[in-house]
Amino acid sequence: MSQLSKLYEGKAKILYATEDSENLLAYFKDDATAFNAQKRGTIQGKGEVNCTVSSVLFQYLEERGIPTHYLEQTAPNRMRVRAVKIFPLEVVVRNIAAGSLCKQTNLPLGRPIREPLVEFYYKNDDLGDPLLTRDRILLMELASVGQVEEMVALALQIDRYLTTFFEDCGITLVDFKIEFGLDARGQIRLADEISPDTCRLWDAAESDPQRRVMDKDRFRHDLGQVESTYRALRERVLQAAKIGNSSPSAD
Numbered sequence: 001m002s003q004l005s006k007l008y009e010g011k012a013k014i015l016y017a018t019e020d021s022e023n024l025l026a027y028f029k030d031d032a033t034a035f036n037a038q039k040r041g042t043i044q045g046k047g048e049v050n051c052t053v054s055s056v057l058f059q060y061l062e063e064r065g066i067p068t069h070y071l072e073q074t075a076p077n078r079m080r081v082r083a084v085k086i087f088p089l090e091v092v093v094r095n096i097a098a099g100s101l102c103k104q105t106n107l108p109l110g111r112p113i114r115e116p117l118v119e120f121y122y123k124n125d126d127l128g129d130p131l132l133t134r135d136r137i138l139l140m141e142l143a144s145v146g147q148v149e150e151m152v153a154l155a156l157q158i159d160r161y162l163t164t165f166f167e168d169c170g171i172t173l174v175d176f177k178i179e180f181g182l183d184a185r186g187q188i189r190l191a192d193e194i195s196p197d198t199c200r201l202w203d204a205a206e207s208d209p210q211r212r213v214m215d216k217d218r219f220r221h222d223l224g225q226v227e228s229t230y231r232a233l234r235e236r237v238l239q240a241a242k243i244g245n246s247s248p249s250a251d
C-alpha cells in the first residue's frame with residue numbers, strides 16, 4: 001500500500017493517511033519518552049516489539065468480541081488500522097497498586113486491588129494529564145454518559161481477557177492504559193496500542209521488585225536490560241498466541 005501524507009506524529013507513533021480514507025497506517029517508533037516527555041531516549045527495536053505485541057493482543061481481543069481499530073500488521077513496525085476519532089482520555093485499569101496510584105495515596109506498591117479500578121485521565125500534556133472524575137468528563141463534554149459507561153464496561157472486559165492472556169505468558173498484568181475512538185458509524189473501538197510502553201507487566205516467577213519488571217518502568221527508572229526485556233516479552237507473547245488456549249468464559 002502506498003503511503004500518502006503524514007497525518008500526525010506522536011511520541012511513539014506516526015500516523016499516515018492511505019489511499020482508503022477509512023484506513024490509516026501506524027508506524028511504531030523506537031523513540032521513548034517518560035515523565036511527560038521530560039526523559040527522552042531510544043529503545044532499539046521497540047517499534048517492532050510494540051507493533052507485534054499490540055497486533056497479537058488486538059486480534060486476541062477482537063476474537064473475543066471487543067471492537068478494535070486493528071486491521072492487519074503490514075511490517076514488523078507497521079499496522080493498518082481503521083480511522084477513528086480518539087477521545088482525549090487515557091483509560092487506566094489497575095489490578096495491583098503501582099505508579100501514580102501509590103504516589104497519590106498511601107497504598108503500598110504491590111497491594112492487590114480486589115475490584116479492578118478504572119480511571120480516566122485527560123490527554124493534555126500542558127496540564128500534565130490530570131485525573132478526571134466522571135462529572136468533569138461530562139462538564140468538559142469529552143464524552144457522553146453512555147460513552148463513559150461503555151468505556152468502563154469495555155475496559156473491565158479487556159482487563160479480564162488480558163489478565164488471562166498474560167497469565168499464560170507467566171506474567172502478572174499490574175495495570176495498563178488504553179485509548180478509545182469512535183469509528184465512522186459511531187461505534188466505540190479500542191485504539192492506540194497495548195504494549196510494554198502502556199502496561200505494567202511483572203514476571204510472575206520473580207519476586208525481586210526490579211528483576212520482575214518487563215515494561216517501560218525499566219526505561220523510566222534506569223533498571224537496565226531494556227531492549228533485551230522488550231524482546232523477551234515479545235517472544236513470550238508470540239508463544240502464548242501460538243498455543244492459543246487462553247479463553248476465559250464470556251460474560
Ligand code: UDP
Pocket residue numbers: 090092098099100101129175176177197198199200216
Ligand atoms: N500509562 C501510559 N501512558 C501515560 C500514563 C500512563 O501508558 O501517559 C500507563 C503506564 O505505563 C501504566 C499505567 O498507564 O501501565 C498507569 O500509569 P500511572 O498512572 O501509574 O502513571 P505512571 O506511574 O506511569 O506515571
